[in-house]
Amino acid sequence: MSRPQFRGPREIDDFAGIEFGVGLQGDRDISEYAALGRLAEELGFDVVTAFGDAGYLPPLAVLMHVAAATSQVRVGPSCLNPYTTHPVEIASQMAALDAVSKGRSYLGLARGAWLDRLGVAQPRPLRALREAAVVVDKLLSGDDGGYSGEMFSLEPGFRLRHSRPKRKLPLLIGAWGPRTVALAGEIADELKVGGSANPDLVPVIRERLGKGSATRIVMGAVTVVDDDGRAAREKARAAVAMYYEVVGKLDPTLDVQPSGVPLSDELLDRFAFAGTPKSVARRVRELFDAGASRIEFGAPFGLDAAEGLKRLGREVLPEFR
Numbered sequence: 001m002s003r004p005q006f007r008g009p010r011e012i013d014d015f016a017g018i019e020f021g022v023g024l025q026g027d028r029d030i031s032e033y034a035a036l037g038r039l040a041e042e043l044g045f046d047v048v049t050a051f052g053d054a055g056y057l058p059p060l061a062v063l064m065h066v067a068a069a070t071s072q073v074r075v076g077p078s079c080l081n082p083y084t085t086h087p088v089e090i091a092s093q094m095a096a097l098d099a100v101s102k103g104r105s106y107l108g109l110a111r112g113a114w115l116d117r118l119g120v121a122q123p124r125p126l127r128a129l130r131e132a133a134v135v136v137d138k139l140l141s142g143d144d145g146g147y148s149g150e151m152f153s154l155e156p157g158f159r160l161r162h163s164r165p166k167r168k169l170p171l172l173i174g175a176w177g178p179r180t181v182a183l184a185g186e187i188a189d190e191l192k193v194g195g196s197a198n199p200d201l202v203p204v205i206r207e208r209l210g211k212g213s214a215t216r217i218v219m220g221a222v223t224v225v226d227d228d229g230r231a232a233r234e235k236a237r238a239a240v241a242m243y244y245e246v247v248g249k250l251d252p253t254l255d256v257q258p259s260g261v262p263l264s265d266e267l268l269d270r271f272a273f274a275g276t277p278k279s280v281a282r283r284v285r286e287l288f289d290a291g292a293s294r295i296e297f298g299a300p301f302g303l304d305a306a307e308g309l310k311r312l313g314r315e316v317l318p319e320f321r
Contacts, residue, residue, distance in 0.1 A: 018288055018292075018294065018295075018320060019046040019047060019293065019294040019295075020045050020046055020047070020294065020295055020296075020312075020317055020320075021045060021046060021047035021048065021049055021218070021220065021295070021296035021297070022036075022045050022047070022048050022049070022296065022297055022301075023049050023050070023051060023078065023220055023296045023298035024036060024037075024048065024049065024050045024062055024299055025050075025051050025053070025056060025299040025300070026050060026051065026053070026057025026058065026059065026061070026062050027056055027057070027299075028305075030057060030061065030062070030065065033062045033065040034065045034066065034068065034069035035069070036066070036305065036309070037065065037066030037069050037070050037073070037075075038066075038069045038070055039306060039309055039310070040070075040073060040313070041070045041073045042313075043309060043313025043317070044313055044317055044321070045313065045317075046073060046074065047073060047074045047075070047076070047294065047296070048066050048070070048073045048074075048075050049076055049078040049108065049220075050077055050078070051077075051078060051299075052077055052078065052079050052080055052081065052108075052110075052112070053114070054084075054112075054114050054117075059077035059080070060077060060093045060096070063076070063077065063097055063101075063105075064096070064097065064100055067097060067100040067101035067104065067105070068100055070101075072104075074101075074104045074105070075101050075104055075105055076097075076105055076106035076107060076108050076172065077107070077108045078110075078172065078174055078192055078194065078220070078296075079108035079109050079110035079172070079173075079174040079192070080093075080109055080110075081109065081110055081111055081112030081115070082109070082128045082129065082132035082151075082152070083111070083112055083115060083120050083121070083122050083128065084112065084115065084120060087131070087132040087135035087139075087152050088135065088139065088154075090107070090109075090132065090136050091135065091136045091140055092162070094107050094136065094140065094165075094169060095140060095160060095163065095164050096162075098165040098169065099163060099165075103165065103166065103167065105165070105169060106169055106170040106171070106172055106190075107133075107136060107169045107170070107171050107172065108171075108172040108173075108174060108192070109129055109133060109171065109172070109173055109174070110129075110173065110174035110175065111128070111129060111175075111180065113246050124151060125180065126179055126180060126183055127149075127150055127151050128151045128152075129180070129183060130183060131147075131149040131150065131152045132151075132152060133171060133187055133188075134147060134149070135149070135154060136169075137168065138154065139154075139159065139160050139164075140160075140165055140168075140169060141164070141168065142160075144156065144158060144159040170189040171187065171188045171189050172188060172189065172191070172192055172218065173187075173188040173190075173191055173192070174191075174192045174193075174194050175191060175192075175193075176193060176196075176247060176250040177250065178208045181205060181208040181209055182208055182209065182210055184209065184215055185208070185209030185210040185213035185215045186210065186213070188215050189216065190215060190216045190217075190218050190294070191205065191209060191215050191217055191218065192218040192219075192220060192296070193205055193217065193218070193219050193220070194220050194243075194247070194298075195220070195222075195243040195247040195271060196219055196220075196221055196247065196270065196271060197219060197221040197270060197271060197272055197273050197283055197287065198219075198253065198254070198270040199283075199286040199287050199289070199290040200253040200270075200290070201219075201251055201253055202217060202219065202287060202290035202291045203290060203291065204252060204253065205217055206291055216293035216294065217291060217292050217293055217294075218292070218293065218294040218295075218296060219292045219294070219295055219296070220295070220296030220297070220298055221240075221271055221272050221273055221296075221298055222236055222239045222240050222273070222298050222299070222300075223236070223272065223273040223274070223280070223297035223298050223299070223301055223308070223312070224236040224239065224272070224273075224274050224300060224301065224302055224303070224308065225273065225274070225275065225276065225277055225280050225311045225316070226276070226302050226303050226307075226308065226311065227276060227277075228303070229276040229279060231303060232274050232275050232276070232302070232303065233265070233268060233274045233275055235274075235300065236268060236272040236273075236274035237262060237263050237268055237272075237274075239272070240263060240268065240271050240272045241263075243271070244263065244267075244271055247271070248267075248271070251270070254267070254270060269283065273295075273297060277315035280312070280316055281315075281316045281319045284316065284320070285319070285320075288320070297312055
């Protein structure tokens, strides 16, 4: 069911059912993630995810540490892709994460970005994502009847040789484009728009999901929050640069800025949560009012990661709870 549209500021009760997540980048020492995940849980976040960007620590490595150090937050990658990780391997990895998290995992799939730089072809992404979801679901459910797809297949009798989740894992698809978003509206529990903090984009995404779709919208972006709002914004501007070249041209509500030009303040606010806690809370409220169901604050969080998380948990989240 789509979320209602609100004409004015919401009261606190209007935010029932909304969620907050933390997005970890795999650029830290692996030993640091348990503490960050535990801190996120203690601060009241609902979800901890890890990004699947090429060249960084793989998300499942990060999330295993988070899962072992926590007991309540949901954990899942955002996202795995079927071009660098075969769906059979995705299924096994997700079974392991669900076991370590004791049933708190979800699966995130996307076509992947920057793979052309690695010489990895991405043919027929809609078909690849659809079939990957089917293969993973069959393997995790114990269905060994086989599957004959156009991109991926399973021989009858093939099954996982280890323990499996006792439930169907929720599916999140990461996407911006109309066709992939429509696929998410058909088969996914959640659609994540990664790299955007733009409230004007939410109604566009809701329309692309399709009439009557119950898929929830997750908006996630680089986050830098600090009492020194100017310093926070400058750090965010640098962090957004690697994502803007991919997602900037995908937002139909904005005029794309030429490559290599520093982001204007207006555009920065559309692609990052950056500034003081109060300014970040204002943008979050606009996104929820537009119809988002979850906001994910992406690394680096602050001038210092732990301090940034604390400000988000203690000064932003309470505005909505």
